[in-house]
Amino acid sequence: MTDDRRRASFLGRTALVGVGFTEFSRDSGRSVLSLAAEACRRAIEDAGLPRSDIDGVVSFSVLDDSVASQAVATVLGLPELTYVLDMNLGGQAPSFMVMQAAMAVDAGLADAIVIFRALNGRSGTRVGSTEFHGPAGQYRYPIGFSAYPQYIAMWARRYMIETGATYEDLGAVAIAQRAYAQANDRAVIRGALTPESYLASPFVADPFRGPDCTTEVDGACALVVTTLDRARDLRHSPAVVRGAAYVLGNRSGLDIGDALLWKDYSRNYTSLLAKALWASAGLGPTEIDFAELYDCFSSTVLFGLEGLGFVGRGEAGGFVRAGNTALGGRLPTNTNGGLLCEGYLHGMNTVAEAVLQIQGRSGERQVPRANSCVVTSGGMMDGSALVLTRA
Amino acid sequence: MRDVNQEATDAPAPITDRDSDPWWEALYAGQLKLPHCLDCGATWFPPTPGCPECGGIHVELIASTGRGHLYSWVVINRALGQNVPRDTPYTIVAVDTEEGARMIGRLFAPSDQPMRAGEPLSAVIRSVRGQTVVGFERAIS
Numbered sequence: 001m002t003d004d005r006r007r008a009s010f011l012g013r014t015a016l017v018g019v020g021f022t023e024f025s026r027d028s029g030r031s032v033l034s035l036a037a038e039a040c041r042r043a044i045e046d047a048g049l050p051r052s053d054i055d056g057v058v059s060f061s062v063l064d065d066s067v068a069s070q071a072v073a074t075v076l077g078l079p080e081l082t083y084v085l086d087m088n089l090g091g092q093a094p095s096f097m098v099m100q101a102a103m104a105v106d107a108g109l110a111d112a113i114v115i116f117r118a119l120n121g122r123s124g125t126r127v128g129s130t131e132f133h134g135p136a137g138q139y140r141y142p143i144g145f146s147a148y149p150q151y152i153a154m155w156a157r158r159y160m161i162e163t164g165a166t167y168e169d170l171g172a173v174a175i176a177q178r179a180y181a182q183a184n185d186r187a188v189i190r191g192a193l194t195p196e197s198y199l200a201s202p203f204v205a206d207p208f209r210g211p212d213c214t215t216e217v218d219g220a221c222a223l224v225v226t227t228l229d230r231a232r233d234l235r236h237s238p239a240v241v242r243g244a245a246y247v248l249g250n251r252s253g254l255d256i257g258d259a260l261l262w263k264d265y266s267r268n269y270t271s272l273l274a275k276a277l278w279a280s281a282g283l284g285p286t287e288i289d290f291a292e293l294y295d296c297f298s299s300t301v302l303f304g305l306e307g308l309g310f311v312g313r314g315e316a317g318g319f320v321r322a323g324n325t326a327l328g329g330r331l332p333t334n335t336n337g338g339l340l341c342e343g344y345l346h347g348m349n350t351v352a353e354a355v356l357q358i359q360g361r362s363g364e365r366q367v368p369r370a371n372s373c374v375v376t377s378g379g380m381m382d383g384s385a386l387v388l389t390r391a
Numbered sequence: 392m393r394d395v396n397q398e399a400t401d402a403p404a405p406i407t408d409r410d411s412d413p414w415w416e417a418l419y420a421g422q423l424k425l426p427h428c429l430d431c432g433a434t435w436f437p438p439t440p441g442c443p444e445c446g447g448i449h450v451e452l453i454a455s456t457g458r459g460h461l462y463s464w465v466v467i468n469r470a471l472g473q474n475v476p477r478d479t480p481y482t483i484v485a486v487d488t489e490e491g492a493r494m495i496g497r498l499f500a501p502s503d504q505p506m507r508a509g510e511p512l513s514a515v516i517r518s519v520r521g522q523t524v525v526g527f528e529r530a531i532s
Contacts, residue, residue, distance in 0.1 A: 129472035131403075138405035138415075139437055142522050143497050145483045147471035154485055158463035161508040206466035206480075251443045260436055260493055261443050265463055265485070 008099075008244060010106035011280055015231035015238030016098065016355045016388065018047025018224035024188050024343040027123040028218035033067045036118030037075040039220035044076075047224040048235030049112055051076065054224070056083035056113030058101050060093040062256070062346075063132070065125045066118050083110035090127070090256050091294055092246075092269075092378030093117075094347040095386045099244045101225035111226065117348035118220035126216050127346075134255020148296065149213050151257055152379060153205040156299035158265035160207060162314075165302065167207060169317025171198040173298040174211040174340055176325050181337025183364040189215050189341040212298040217343035221352050228391065239358040242372070243281025243387030247273040252381035262381050268300065269383040270307025270376060277308070281387035283372060285309045288387070290367045291331055292354040292375045294347045295338040300379040301325075305333075308374060308385075332367045347377045351386070358388050402522050403474045413452055414438045419523055423514050424452040425492045436492035457514030459488040459527075464498070464506055484527050486512050499526040 020042030022028075022035050036059070044054055057069035057078070069084045083104045087093055094117065101113040121127065129147040131137055140146060159165055175198060181187035193211055201209040231238035249272050251261040259265065278284050285308060293304035302316035310331060311319045319325070325333035336342045336353040343349070354375045356362045362370075376385045407415050414437070417424040427434045430447030441448055462485040470477050482498040499515055511530040516523060 131472065133406070135408060135410070136437060138407055138411060139495065141472075141475070142402045142405050143483065143495065143524050143526070144402060144467060144470075144476035144481060145495055146475045149471065150465050150467055150483065153465040154463050154483070157465060158485075158508075161463065203466065203468040204471075206468060254437070254439070260495065 007280060008103070010102040010241065011244060012240060012242055013228050014102035014106050014225060014241045015228045015391070016223050016241065017226055017231045017234050017236060017238055018043040018049070019352050019355050020044070020046055020222040021186065021352070022220045024186055024217040024219040025122070026217065028120055032065070032118050032120055033071055033075060035218070035220035036067055036072045036116050039118060039222035040072055040076055040114045040116050043114055043222035043224050046235070049224065052079050053112050054078050054114050055081055056101065056104060056110035057081060058085045058097050058113055058115040060087040060089045060097055060117060061119070062088065062090045062127055063125050063130055065121065065127065072116065083113060091296055091347045092383040094351045095244065095375055095377040095384035096246045098223070098225060098241060098351060098386055099246065099384065102241045102244070105225060105227050112230065113225045114222055115225060116220060116222035117345050120218040121216045121344055122218050124218070128216055132255050132257050134258060136254040136258030136260060139260065140257065148257070149208055150205045151259060152297045152299060153208045155259070155265040155268070155380070156207050156297070159299060159302065162266045164314060165317045167199065168195065169302065169321065170207060170212050170298045171195060172317060172320040173295070173301045174198060176320055177295070177334050177338040177340050178211070179326065180335050180365050181341030184336050184342060187337040187342045188217055189337070208297060211340070214296045214339040214344040217345070219343060219345060221345045221348040223352060223355060232391065236359045236361070238391050239355045239388045240391050241386060242389045243277055243283065244385070245273040245277040245280055246382070246384040247276070248382035259380060268303045268307060268380055269378055270304045270385070273383070273385055274308045277385050277387065283387060288331070288372050288374050289369045290335060290357060290373045291333045292335070292350045292373060293333055294350055294376045294378055294383065295334055295340055296344065296379045298340065301333065301338070304376050327365060327367065335362060335365050335367060350377065351375050354388050358390055402476055402519065404522060410440050411438050417452060418516060418525065421516060423455045423457050423516060423525060425455045425488065425490055426450050427453040434490040434492050436494050453490070455492070455514070456489050459486040459494070459512055459514070461506065461508055461510045461512055462487050462493060463508070484512065486527055494525065497524065497526040498529070500528040502529060
């Protein structure tokens with residue numbers, strides 16, 4: 001990534017304006033199309049936009065676990081679309097999807113775009129343990145290296161080796177986020193978690209125990225993106241897209257589960273995009289009020305805190321253990337309980353929580369000062385991030 | 392040492408392709424090989440039709456000593472997925488070979504000694520329930 005990159009024109013001129021969810025469950029008993037349409041319908045209503053003003057739909061899926069934007073547009077009865085994009089990506093996609101929609105509305109290709117993620121991620125295809133038919137699968141599956149918790153655990157172990165981080169540091173992330181989840185009705189994991197009960201939990205893929213891992217769910221989440229000019233007239237205050245970056249690092253592998261060629265398992269894409277992200281926003285880590293960091297597993301929160309420069313190398317565990325990521329701390333983080341507790345909508349709900357906080361709509365878990373935040377999407381070789389601010 | 396052929400595994404066969412077939416054929420013949428770039432000298436894994444360091448297309452397979460050092464590891468405590476080994480717990484190691492490639496494999500000779508980053512390991516080719524796979528043994532036992 002070049003340092004003198006031209007600032008993307010959509011930054012500061014586009015915004016997220018509406019949020020829609022379905023219930024998150026272990027078995028929705030519904031079609032993915034029904035879930036997708038409900039979340040999109042709710043997001044459009046929440047924005048205060050007439051359905052007829054939506055002229056774009058953007059989504060992503062992995063392993064064909066979702067439905068085409070075309071189908072959702074049909075079910076919603078949208079009159080005519082001028083922008084449609086269905087991406088084949090995993091958790092690296094949500095912030096990137098906001099970027100695509102923001103670019104499109106800023107470029108005049110559409111006026112208002114609904115973006116969504118919908119899946120029966122629990123009762124249908126479970127991405128955490130389903131084989132990806134990528135070219136590197138032949139080296140993983142025959143030896144029983146078969147699932148995301150195992151891949152990321154390999155990185156977490158290397159991070160522990162290099163920094164001296166401990167099981168307790170991983171546990172601190174899970175414990176801090178569980179406290180937020182208790183104030184979030186949508187969260188599927190809400191029981192109390194203490195250092196003792198954490199350490200008593202059986203390992204899934206050592207160094208990860210159950211509470212270090214996200215919970216797969218059925219459900220959908222949608223957001224509406226439009227120009228800032230349009231956003232100012234709508235129901236809720238806009239969450240302005242102030243900064244954005246995506247990066248795919250060098251030697252990023254042959255498929256999204258393949259890290260064989262990645263050199264440093266103790267750092268992920270957040271280390272690579274931090275400089276560009278902060279430059280794009282014209283803000284730095286000290287000017288950020290809260291963070292929503294992609295957390296398929298607890299370790300990725302530590303990677304994100306360090307990668308984005310909130311703390312120095314090896315300091316993330318201590319930062320979390322000292323209460324800095326709790327409500328009232330220096331940097332409230334994953335204020336919905338994160339993917340660990342709210343459920344695995346592949347990080348779409350991570351972006352949604354950021355918008356709700358910026359709009360002051362997070363209720364009991366509302367961060368007192370929520371003028372600016374950072375959001376990340378992705379856990380390994382590539383990913384995307386946003387800086388959102390109040391207008 | 393445990394006899395891996397008696398481990399309860401039902402691991403799937405690799406879905407090979409034209410880029411990987413020569414590597415698997417060498418493995419089935421008992422030889423561990425690694426892709427090597429004739430342009431820049433890089434050695435890596437897995438086999439690819441271009442060099443991930445320089446983009447060069449003059450790639451050949453070279454013999455590996457199989458010796459390397461432990462980069463990271465994960466203990467699989469819970470089998471996840473369909474058609475995966477059920478003989479948990481087992482350990483998957485990430486090993487940096489002398490030639491400069493990183494490989495993953497089953498740890499075939501576990502011991503009670505704690506794992507230590509950087510410790511020497513040696514690759515072994517084994518048949519596990521009919522599947523030929525690369526694994527690693529610890530020099531420390």
